[in-house]
Amino acid sequence: MTAARELLAEPLKLRCGAVLPHRLAKSALSEQLGDRRNAPTRELADLYRTWAHGGAGLLVTGNVMVDPTALGEPRNVALPVGPDPAAYEPWARSVAGTDAQLWVQLNHPGRQSPRFLSRQPAAPSAVPFGSRGVRTAFAAPRALTGDEIETIVDRFALAARTFVDAGFTGVQLHGAHGYLISQFLSPLTNLRDDEWGRDRSRFLLELVRRVRAAVGDAVPVSVKLNSADFQRGGFGEDESLRVVRALSDAGIDLLEISGGTYEKAVMMGSGRESTARREAYFLDYAAKARQVSDVALMVTGGFTTAAGMADALRSGALDMIGLGRPLTVDPELPGRLLAGEDVRAERLCPHTGIRLADSLLEVQWHTQQLHRLAAGKPADRSRGAWRALVRTGINDPLNAFRRVRA
Ligand SMILES: Cc1cc2nc3c(=O)[nH]c(=O)nc-3n(C[C@H](O)[C@H](O)[C@H](O)COP(=O)(O)O)c2cc1C
Structure with a gap:
């Protein structure tokens, strides 16, 4: 049997011809390290230098918003109206001297934008976010017009071109976790009777087509997709597999599999016994996706040990x-796993027992850890739950206060 270390170290050639140096990737983690104008800060580039030197072969950035008036979180990086690639070059250069690929993850929050950032977000249909309790934090959205949808598609393509011109080596579209692309895919949130509703995958497929045209055939284009939203009547597994086939036919290079939304956050763990036994969350679905397409697949969620990762491969x-x-607590983990060290990813985030707070x-506990890394500090592994929550309560309103509202 091939040793775990050798399996993890094998390069992977993508359809476009690009080669990933090995099998360990850093998935997107929203950094919230943009400045007042939502441009990347020096800390953001410093953070990626740390991660690149930690050994990950592929770094997918945290979500970058394509519309500066539609943010998911305060301090998101967002593409301004007239973008200049030079603004993103220091970030692109952060991986210099390593063999890591750096892909930008592009996103639009749709209705998943808190009230303090969007007084009235726009979404495929005017369906409010979350349960009644959560609705105090999220304003009800209005439905996008057809012209606005075309403009958003243009913005994704422009963002992709801008980041590639700046030196990023690939692009990922965030089609998971309940953001705009997910909202178009789900029958619960896309009630449109025009062409964007009759075919709910049209928005995502149009984005892929336009982004591919913008960056050319040699640049990797990836999609992060939900295996399912895990909501009754929502985007389910059968439909997701149909979308995988269509994405594969449309010529994407890598499909990243996740699941859930911030209404049902299974991407952070479902607590199911079968999952706990097998470490990673979406392996059964990955096996099914493999049957319907030959696109390269990445699974994110729950991996902790070299043995678990090797078994999955x-x-x-x-x-x-x-x-x-x-x-966020061990940026050198990929390098250590590749060196054959006997390490496991530690799950250190504390809990309160209160579902909403947890x-x-x-998200917040890990964001605070990556802010420490960005500032050149070590992780605060023993940071307690209430300390992290109090800090969130202070930081978020302050940051939101600085934002121009949509
Ligand atoms: C602080 C934080 C920020 C995240 N931001 C993003 C994001 O911007 N885009 C995305 O696709 N997923 C995001 N995720 C989800 C992760 O990419 C990943 O799917 C999830 O953490 C499960 O993987 P893990 O078990 O290895 O942490 C975020 C997760 C956390 C904890």
Whole structure:
């Protein structure tokens, strides 16, 4: 049997001809390290230098918003009206001297934009976000017009071209976790009776077509897609597999598999026993996706050990291992795994036992850790739940206050 280390170290050639140096990727983690104008800060480039030297072979950035008036979080990096690639060059250069690929993840929040950032977000249809409790934080959206949808497609293509001109080596579209692309895919949030609603995958496929045309055939184009939204009547597995086939036919280079939305955050763990036994969250789905397409597959969510990662690769269901939260406390984990060290990704985020607080904490605790890395500090592994929540309560309103509202 091939040793775990050798399996992880194998290069992967993508359809476009680009080669990923090995099988360990850093998945997108929203950094919230943009400045007042939502341009990247020096800390952001410093953070990616740390991650690139930590050994990940593919770094997918945290979500970059294509519309500066539609943010998912305060301090997102967002493409301005007239973008200049030079603004992104220092970030692109952060991986210099390593063999890491750096791909920009492009996103639009749609209705998933908190009230303090968007007084009235726009979405495929006017369906409010979340349960009644959560709705105090998220304003009800209005439905996008056909012209506005075309403009958003243009913005994705412009963003892709701008980042590639700046030196980024690939592009990923964020089609998971309940943001705009997910909203178009889901029958619960896309009630349109025009061409964008009759075929709910049209928006995503049009984005792929336009982004490919903007960056050319040699640049990797990837999509992060939900295996399912895990909501009754929502985007389910059968439909997701149909979208995988269509994406593969449309010529994407890598499909990253995740699942859930911020209403049902299974991407951070479902607690199911079968999942706990097999470490990663979406392996069964990956095996099915493998049956319907030959596109390279990456699974993100739950990986902790070299043995678990190697077993997943050995199963033949996937080609790349995506790591998110573990790299906020140990940026050198990929290098250590590749060196054959006996390490495991630690899951250190504390919990309060209060469901809403804990799902906020899962994001905020890790964001605070990556802010420490960006500032050149070591992770604060023992940071407690209440300390992290209080800090969020202070930082977010302050940052939001600085934003121009949509
Ligand atoms: C702080 C934080 C920020 C995240 N931001 C993004 C993001 O911008 N885009 C995205 O696709 N996923 C994002 N995710 C989800 C991760 O990419 C990943 O799917 C999830 O953490 C599960 O992987 P893990 O178990 O290795 O952490 C984020 C997760 C966390 C904890």
